[in-house]
Amino acid sequence: MATQILMPALSPTMTEGKLARWLKKVGDDVRAGDVIAEIETDKATMEIEAVDEGKLARILVEEGAEGVAVNTPIAELSVNGESVSAPVVMQATPAAAAVVVAPTQPAAEASQPDKDWGETKPTTVREALRDAMALEMRRDPDVFLLGEEVAQYQGAYKISQGLLEEFGPRRVIDTPITEHGFTGMAVGAALTGLRPIVEFMTFNFSMQAMDQIINSAAKTLYMSGGQMGCPIVFRGPNGAASRVGAQHSQCFASWYAHVPGLKVVAPWSSADAKGLLRAAIRDPNPVVFLENEILYGQTFDCPVDDEFVLPIGKAKIERVGGHVTIVAFSIMVGVAMKAAEALSKLGIEAEVVNLRSLRPLDTETVVESVKKTNRLVTVEEGWPYAGIGAEVAMRVIESAFDWLDAPPVRVHGADVPLPYAANLEKLALPQPEWVVDAVKKIV
Amino acid sequence: MAQAAETKKRGKVKEPAVDRDQLLKAYRSMLLIRRFEEKAGQLYGMGLIGGFCHLYIGQEAVVVGMQMAIGEGDQVITSYRDHGHMLACGMEARGVMAELTGREGGYSRGKGGSMHMFSKERNFYGGHGIVGAQVSLGTGLGFSNWYRGSDRVSLTYFGEGASNQGQVFESFNLASLMKLPVVFIIENNKYGMGTSVDRASASKDLSRNGLPWGMPSLQVDGMDVLAVREAAEQAVAACRSGKGPFLLEAKTYRYRGHSMSDPARYRTREEVQQMRSQHDCIENARHRLEAMGVEEAAFKAIDDEVKAIIQDSADFAQTSPEPALSELWTDVLLPDSVVGG
Numbered sequence A: 001m002a003t004q005i006l007m008p009a010l011s012p013t014m015t016e017g018k019l020a021r022w023l024k025k026v027g028d029d030v031r032a033g034d035v036i037a038e039i040e041t042d043k044a045t046m047e048i049e050a051v052d053e054g055k056l057a058r059i060l061v062e063e064g065a066e067g068v069a070v071n072t073p074i075a076e077l078s079v080n081g082e083s084v085s086a087p088v089v090m091q092a093t094p095a096a097a098a099v100v101v102a103p104t105q106p107a108a109e110a111s112q113p114d115k116d117w118g119e120t121k122p123t124t125v126r127e128a129l130r131d132a133m134a135l136e137m138r139r140d141p142d143v144f145l146l147g148e149e150v151a152q153y154q155g156a157y158k159i160s161q162g163l164l165e166e167f168g169p170r171r172v173i174d175t176p177i178t179e180h181g182f183t184g185m186a187v188g189a190a191l192t193g194l195r196p197i198v199e200f201m202t203f204n205f206s207m208q209a210m211d212q213i214i215n216s217a218a219k220t221l222y223m224s225g226g227q228m229g230c231p232i233v234f235r236g237p238n239g240a241a242s243r244v245g246a247q248h249s250q251c252f253a254s255w256y257a258h259v260p261g262l263k264v265v266a267p268w269s270s271a272d273a274k275g276l277l278r279a280a281i282r283d284p285n286p287v288v289f290l291e292n293e294i295l296y297g298q299t300f301d302c303p304v305d306d307e308f309v310l311p312i313g314k315a316k317i318e319r320v321g322g323h324v325t326i327v328a329f330s331i332m333v334g335v336a337m338k339a340a341e342a343l344s345k346l347g348i349e350a351e352v353v354n355l356r357s358l359r360p361l362d363t364e365t366v367v368e369s370v371k372k373t374n375r376l377v378t379v380e381e382g383w384p385y386a387g388i389g390a391e392v393a394m395r396v397i398e399s400a401f402d403w404l405d406a407p408p409v410r411v412h413g414a415d416v417p418l419p420y421a422a423n424l425e426k427l428a429l430p431q432p433e434w435v436v437d438a439v440k441k442i443v
Numbered sequence B: 001m002a003q004a005a006e007t008k009k010r011g012k013v014k015e016p017a018v019d020r021d022q023l024l025k026a027y028r029s030m031l032l033i034r035r036f037e038e039k040a041g042q043l044y045g046m047g048l049i050g051g052f053c054h055l056y057i058g059q060e061a062v063v064v065g066m067q068m069a070i071g072e073g074d075q076v077i078t079s080y081r082d083h084g085h086m087l088a089c090g091m092e093a094r095g096v097m098a099e100l101t102g103r104e105g106g107y108s109r110g111k112g113g114s115m116h117m118f119s120k121e122r123n124f125y126g127g128h129g130i131v132g133a134q135v136s137l138g139t140g141l142g143f144s145n146w147y148r149g150s151d152r153v154s155l156t157y158f159g160e161g162a163s164n165q166g167q168v169f170e171s172f173n174l175a176s177l178m179k180l181p182v183v184f185i186i187e188n189n190k191y192g193m194g195t196s197v198d199r200a201s202a203s204k205d206l207s208r209n210g211l212p213w214g215m216p217s218l219q220v221d222g223m224d225v226l227a228v229r230e231a232a233e234q235a236v237a238a239c240r241s242g243k244g245p246f247l248l249e250a251k252t253y254r255y256r257g258h259s260m261s262d263p264a265r266y267r268t269r270e271e272v273q274q275m276r277s278q279h280d281c282i283e284n285a286r287h288r289l290e291a292m293g294v295e296e297a298a299f300k301a302i303d304d305e306v307k308a309i310i311q312d313s314a315d316f317a318q319t320s321p322e323p324a325l326s327e328l329w330t331d332v333l334l335p336d337s338v339v340g341g
Helices: A125-139 A163-167 A179-191 A203-218 A253-257 A270-282 A331-345 A363-373 A388-403 A422-428 A432-442 B002-012 B020-045 B060-067 B083-088 B093-100 B133-148 B166-178 B206-213 B225-240 B269-279 B281-291 B296-319 B325-329
Strands: A002-006 A016-022 A035-040 A045-049 A054-059 A065-069 A073-078 A120-124 A143-147 A172-174 A195-199 A233-237 A263-265 A287-291 A299-303 A316-319 A324-328 A350-354 A357-359 A376-379 A409-411 B075-078 B124-127 B154-159 B182-188 B217-221 B246-251
Touching: A002 A054, A035 A073, A120 A125, A120 A270, A125 A143, A125 A163, A125 A270, A125 A299, A143 A163, A143 A179, A163 A172, A179 A195, A179 A203, A179 B133, A179 B166, A203 A233, A203 B133, A233 A270, A253 A263, A253 A287, A253 A357, A253 A388, A263 A270, A270 A287, A270 A299, A316 A331, A324 A331, A324 A363, A324 A432, A331 A350, A331 A376, A331 A432, A350 A363, A363 A376, A363 A388, A376 A388, A376 A432, A388 A409, A409 A432, B020 B060, B020 B083, B020 B093, B020 B225, B020 B281, B020 B296, B060 B083, B060 B154, B060 B182, B060 B225, B060 B246, B060 B281, B075 B083, B075 B133, B083 B093, B083 B124, B093 B296, B124 B133, B133 B154, B133 B166, B133 B182, B166 B182, B166 B206, B182 B206, B182 B225, B206 B217, B206 B246, B217 B225, B225 B246, B225 B281, B281 B296
Parallel strands: A143 A172, A143 A195, A195 A233, A233 A287, A263 A287, A324 A350, A324 A376, A376 A409, B075 B124, B075 B154, B154 B182, B182 B246, B217 B246
Antiparallel strands: A002 A073, A016 A035, A016 A065, A035 A045, A054 A073, A120 A299, A263 A357, A316 A350
């Protein structure tokens, strides 16, 4: 009887990985607990241990294979001393076959508030963030990165890959797990004019440090009558990842956007990530930079120009349409784009506005779009109560009430702590169909 | 950490060297703070100062003694009981008093108040209203010195009440781990608002609170300006030489309530009276100076000069106009200079 060994999921968001190395060969005896192979995920290289005992009968995925989907059989164990047959090696999928997520509407047809930055190349959001930090650290010796696992471990989500090597331990600093303390320390350093980038392993942990972010970073400029600014970036993954439960799945967009003295940015694409992070690092004010773990591995075209930077406070029209305005940010821009595609098949052309920045909010771009489409749907992953959707809808009502042909509709995460069960989790997070349904209500 | 415990015991063994001019200067500094605070108390009573106002009366020797041990470029940060620290840092009495009255001439142009004043020029980093928050911020000032490779030192003050805050211990760990030049100063005035230190800290000797991190420490009589200076010199020298942080506990006493609205019923009148009559830092310094032959006329000259400064600051704080209404909207964000698409 043969037992199949499957490609394991080694992180909440892992869908595929690289089979880096086999540590056992065909014919070897394997005991439960033996390390049999190394697997590289987008975050780390992990060892996999055998759960069953037996002889390694066949290796189904060769060493070095990239893009091996979770749950693919990678080897077989013969349990009862059955004969070992010649290995059948499955050819690995080349990494280049990874799905490229890009705006569905051709760039030429989209309204282009952005300057044309010329040549682009496919870049993951992860690379874009790393590149942004590296470029700014080269440009300004006062910029440094600190946080948990940012240096030797290369980042819990591998965002800071290679930075320790290039910039050394003075500028890429591993901290103990002490968010309140290291955030306060970084804010203190920023008050002297240094430019720290604080990485929160996830924004959930920023709650430990919120007093320093709000009371110290956001308010000191005002309280000092303009004497003492705080040029600092707080960044890390925000919102739900996948199956990590209520304490690790929360959107802080409306929490931080509530606070005068902060800027709040939420990128979607690689270009957003790179251009806006560079702007955030250069900004003389404290900037909360909300990333998304699920987007880290997604690939988008990103300008290669070394000077590429995007202004904070400007939204981007990702898709042009005349029937309804869908306003979204971060990962929900992708959801909105998928919904827009589906709607297009029904003859409804949606205009998708990627907010990019939540504070300041680009009210003008949203209002101009609504004046054209006369309908508004907002999409956010977080809770509805006092949320970003509520803010956007109110601003539209204040500025373009007479242009609205229907009440604005909010699409948002369910107003509950996020559940763990797969079916319930799916039920709690906005899906493209929810957006389609919301649009159908008012078009 | 036997070594640190021994260091602590050595806190007062060395009789402080007495330099007449330095002591006179310290006497003047302490008197300036005392008279300033008394005036602030008066103006508060007159309704000219609003909100919270925490007076430093009784504790003057701590900041003045510490200040004697530092130099140009060293940073200072403290809590909300901050008027004395600002004056000791060389900030002008007028600007501080006008901030207390919420006027345009105040250090924060009236937008910060008693607890929130800063001076980049004097390396004073506030003035922080959240108990304990300044301790991690002060660690960041030390970090900045470390990052820039300068030999400057951060003096980070907090009360014994704040010493129980989690982020204080986080800061001890970070500063010790990274060997940051931070002198942590616990101003132990015995009461965190109305709760005596015995009721708040299981740790009975706060100068030992740095021991788990191997932080050297000293406990010092915070009512004796020269003893504070002596301890401060040791602490600052250790920090400056790259040995990492140092913890000082200054045992002191505040004569007034926690804030203006505190009737201080948690302690007896006799306790306060005993401290005032037997341990007052200004009287102590005066007796020493008299023994050194300083004459009445010299004290009188200092008294007159201080009085004049305080009167001027009080006048200025009442005549400086309230901030322009447009100030409501300024200083929320600095203009950014990013040129983008």
